[in-house]
Amino acid sequence: xxxxxxxxxxxxxxxxxxxxxxxxxxxxxxxxxxxxxxxxxxxxxxxxxxxxxxxxxxxxxxxxxxxxxxxxxxxxxxxxxxxxxxxxxxxxxxxxxxxxxxxxxxxxxxxxxxxxxxxxxxxxxxxxxxxxxxxxxxxxxxxxxxxxxxxxxxxxxxxxxxxxxxxxxxxxxxxxxxxxxxxxxxxxxxxxxxxxxxxxxxxxxxxxxxxxxxxxxxxxxxxxxxxxxxxxxxxxxxxxxxxxxxxxxxxxxxxxxxxxxxxxxxxxxxxxxxxxxxxxxxxxxxxxxxxxxxxxxxxxxxxxxxxxxxxxxxxxxxxxxxxxxxxxxxxxxxxxxxxxxxxxxxxxxxxxxxxxxxxxxxxxxxxxxxxxxxxxxxxxxxxxxxxxxxxxxxxxxxxxxxxxxxxxxxxxxxxxxxxxxxxx
RNA sequence: GUGGGCGUAGUUCAGUUGGUAGAGCCCUGGAUUGUGAUUCCAGUUGUCGUGGGUUCGAGUCCCAUCGUCCACCCCA
Numbered sequence: 289x290x291x292x293x294x295x296x297x298x299x300x301x302x303x304x305x306x307x308x309x310x311x312x313x314x315x316x317x318x319x320x321x322x323x324x325x326x327x328x329x330x331x332x333x334x335x336x337x338x339x340x341x342x343x344x345x346x347x348x349x350x351x352x353x354x355x356x357x358x359x360x361x362x363x364x365x366x367x368x369x370x371x372x373x374x375x376x377x378x379x380x381x382x383x384x385x386x387x388x389x390x391x392x393x394x395x396x397x398x399x400x401x402x403x404x405x406x407x408x409x410x411x412x413x414x415x416x417x418x419x420x421x422x423x424x425x426x427x428x429x430x431x432x433x434x435x436x437x438x439x440x441x442x443x444x445x446x447x448x449x450x451x452x453x454x455x456x457x458x459x460x461x462x463x464x465x466x467x468x469x470x471x472x473x474x475x476x477x478x479x480x481x482x483x484x485x486x487x488x489x490x491x492x493x494x495x496x497x498x499x500x501x502x503x504x505x506x507x508x509x510x511x512x513x514x515x516x517x518x519x520x521x522x523x524x525x526x527x528x529x530x531x532x533x534x535x536x537x538x539x540x541x542x543x544x545x546x547x548x549x550x551x552x553x554x555x556x557x558x559x560x561x562x563x564x565x566x567x568x569x570x571x572x573x574x575x576x577x578x579x580x581x582x583x584x585x586x587x588x589x590x591x592x593x594x595x596x597x598x599x600x601x602x603x604x605x606x607x608x609x610x611x612x613x614x615x616x617x618x619x620x621x622x623x624x625x626x627x628x629x630x631x632x633x634x635x636x637x638x639x640x641x642x643x644x645x646x647x648x649x650x651x652x653x654x655x656x657x658x659x660x661x662x663x664x665x666x667x668x669x670x671x672x673x674x675x676x677x678x679x680x681x682x683x684x685x686x687x688x689x690x691x692x693x694x695x696x697x698x699x700x701x702x703x704x705x706x707x708x709x710x711x712x
Numbered sequence: 713g714u715g716g717g718c719g720u721a722g723u724u725c726a727g728u729u730g731g732u733a734g735a736g737c738c739c740u741g742g743a744u745u746g747u748g749a750u751u752c753c754a755g756u757u758g759u760c761g762u763g764g765g766u767u768c769g770a771g772u773c774c775c776a777u778c779g780u781c782c783a784c785c786c787c788a
Contacts, residue, residue, distance in 0.1 A: 297780090401786090403786070404713085406783070407782065414788090483784085494786090547787095549787090558788095566782085567788080570788070573788095597788085621747080621748095624746090655746085656747055656748095657746085658748095665748085671748075677746080685747090687748085
């Protein structure tokens with residue numbers, strides 16, 4: 289045998305036996321966002337590299353070492369999208385969606401990051417994202433959060449997730465806070481671990497959500513971002529909390545919650561779970577009022593979130609939640625030359641008459657016994673039987689394969705259609 | 713990029729102090745003439761991740777390499 293070609297590390301096949309989780313997630317999201325008035329948008333998977341450098345931030349890990357970047361034949365630097373927001377903003381600007389308009393958008397698709405794979409983290413992964421443009425109030429922030437909460441309920445994972453909330457303030461107030469934090473930490477350099485020392489230079493805010501327990505006390509005593517908020521951000525945040533309270537949604541204010549991407553401001557939130565090991569975030573987002581102008585658009589407030597489909601699917605799988613399985617209604621067993629000649633034609637007649645019918649036609653011959661075994665294995669409710677007897681009489685046998693569906697019978701084709709219609 | 717665990721049949725795994733491989737599931741066929749999930753019987757399946765080395769002899773020991781899983785980093 290020749291050497292086989294294998295899939296790329298961190299890029300997985302999703303097999304039919306697992307696809308129902310994806311269908312359930314995607315179907316629920318499509319329906320739910322539709323009910324909230326969000327319109328679906330589809331962007332290219334590849335964009336100019338510059339787009340991500342300008343939006344995500346040149347010195348972030350994503351841009352520095354995790355992007356799939358290459359030059360095309362025209363020597364232009366292109367990148368496979370590591371996230372969806374940048375492309376969505378680019379598309380909104382480019383298609384003129386931001387001129388004195390508001391838009392509620394959502395998208396879904398593959399994203400790519402060159403990272404070491406682990407549970408809930410892959411090199412090709414899939415996100416569903418929602419982005420809203422042109423609204424600056426806390427009410428739309430609340431809508432996005434309430435909408436995501438409803439999604440967890442509809443997916444039956446609401447008992448496994450909690451909401452964390454914070455405000456990063458305006459970019460001005462964040463600069464002030466950043467200086468305060470940096471000087472606090474610089475005075476205590478001897479207590480910082482190796483990672484934190486590095487982050488002190490690159491992104492001091494990230495030290496706040498360090499996982500190292502040795503850092504916990506230092507962080508607990510550090511100046512709080514919430515105490516440095518500008519008045520407008522504070523009002524915005526208070527009003528958001530008020531709406532969530534009024535809606536009865538539980539949340540936890542986490543002053544250490546900072547997002548990894550540079551473009552966030554004011555509201556940030558994360559839905560987290562402890563069911564997934566180290567990758568506890570299933571959905572994260574926030575407000576990014578400055579990004580549109582950063583990408584060359586007219587000043588436009590914006591807010592959005594993204595969720596990881598793999599992580600949702602693993603949660604559903606591990607908690608025993610079933611997706612919708614679509615078993616066939618019937619499996620057509622056909623034995624003998626005449627039956628096999630007519631079987632396919634009869635199956636087509638049934639499909640004409642019953643457009644919703646899930647019918648598997650047996651192909652490849654074999655004994656009644658072996659065909660019935662396959663019929664059973666397919667989980668079909670009924671075996672439809674075509675043999676010499678049935679062909680002679682112009683009828684078709686119907687044998688229920690599941691308990692409580694009655695006895696086997698033989699019916700003329702039209703009666704069989706009527707019978708199946710009642711059953712499916 | 714760093715650290716740890718693991719790579720044996722399609723799959724889940726066993727394989728004693730080194731003596732050229734086994735089980736369950738799956739799959740195929742059968743237990744009288746055309747009827748499935750049970751039971752019984754029979755059968756197929758492997759360059760033991762890859763490449764070197766030690767040895768009379770390596771799935772087993774050593775080295776390298778690749779893959780995979782988990783964790784760090786980072787993130788959805």
